[in-house]
Amino acid sequence: MKLLRVGEPGAERVGALQEDGRLLDLTGVLDAGRAWTFADLDAARAAIAAGGLPELAHEGVRTGSPVPRPAAVICIGLNYRDHAEETGAAIPAEPIIFMKMPSTVIGPNDTVLVPRGSEKTDYEVELGVVLGKQARYLDSAEEGLAAVAGYVVSHDVSEREFQLERGGTWDKGKNCETFNPLGPWFVTADEVADPHQLGLRLWVNGELRQDGSTSNLIFGIGEVIRYLSQFLVLEAGDVINTGTPAGVALGMADPKPYLRPGDVVEVEIDGLGRMRHEMGAA
Incomplete structure (x- = not known):
């Protein structure tokens, strides 16, 4: 569905x-x-x-986030080996966790705002996992996967200077308004044969920047949920961003191609649809 x-x-x-x-x-x-x-x-x-349901007009109508305003967006950092390597980071021994505020979530074609003073706004295509029930102190990765209601395409936008050069945690660079488009669809878990065999791609102004596969996740989806449940009580509707493959601007040679107002970003995952949004100025 x-x-x-x-x-x-x-x-x-x-x-x-x-x-x-x-x-x-x-x-x-x-x-x-x-x-x-x-x-x-x-x-x-x-x-x-x-049967008997009426039809809902949607051609030419704005598409919102397919996940009703989540109470929590929980993110896993450096969860693809190639992404860790391109940024010069060590392969993590345990999942790296950070959070995004619900206010970061927007629709798949909404405008993403480059923050005021930003010089290093970056892109990250990610598989978003949506829970369908509470997850608390789970015992296995299998229990973790059983808590998944569905999947979405997620764009974990980041401001690298705010994230890495301004002290403290990553949160300043991850929580700017509009920094987490989701969509276009919520695809129920039964329609995704293997979430660990999905291609992820991202283009900037038509140039392919990221082209990876969830087969390269360091920590699989079920294990991520099991791990998180040891520290957090996860609830139905919570979104988990599972990490991004290589190809982000941060990992490229100088001058790094960070995003600017007017750039167009397209994000796609096999079977989950495609998002397209223009970058604007905050």
Whole structure:
């Protein structure tokens, strides 16, 4: 099942995207403004199977984040071996964790704002994992994967000077407004045969910058969730950004091709769709 949220910010409606391009209106079945549990998704499947759902117009309509405003966006840093190597970082012995605020989340085609004073705004394509139930002190990676409701394309935008040169934690460089587009669809876990065999790609102004695969994750998805559950209580609707492959501007030779207002970024993951957003000025 592919779920799509369409409409202006704060007035989105949710629908199920069909293979023929129709969007079936799930208003009254799924709340467009809150996290969805496994039970909610089962109710949506039942409503689709029963038939009779009206269609929801979506051509030419803004697409919002497919995840209703998450309470938490939890990110794993340096989780691809090639990305760690390109940035000169050691391969981590345990997952590196940082957080992004819910205010960073925007739709797949919304404008991403380069912060005031920024000279080093960078891009990162990532597989976003969405939970469908609470995860607390899990015992195995298998239990971790069983907590996954679905997957989304995520763009973990970063400001490298704020992140790495201004002291303290990474948070200043990761939490600027609009710094986490999600979309275009929420694809339920049953439609992703193997989340560890997905190609990830990112283009800037038509130039391919990142071209990787989730097969190169250092810490797999189930293990990441198991690990996080030892320290955090994860809830349905929480999003986990699982890391980015090589090709970021930070890892390139000087002058590094950081993002500027007017640049166009396209982000794609196999089976999960494609996002396109223009960079603007804050």
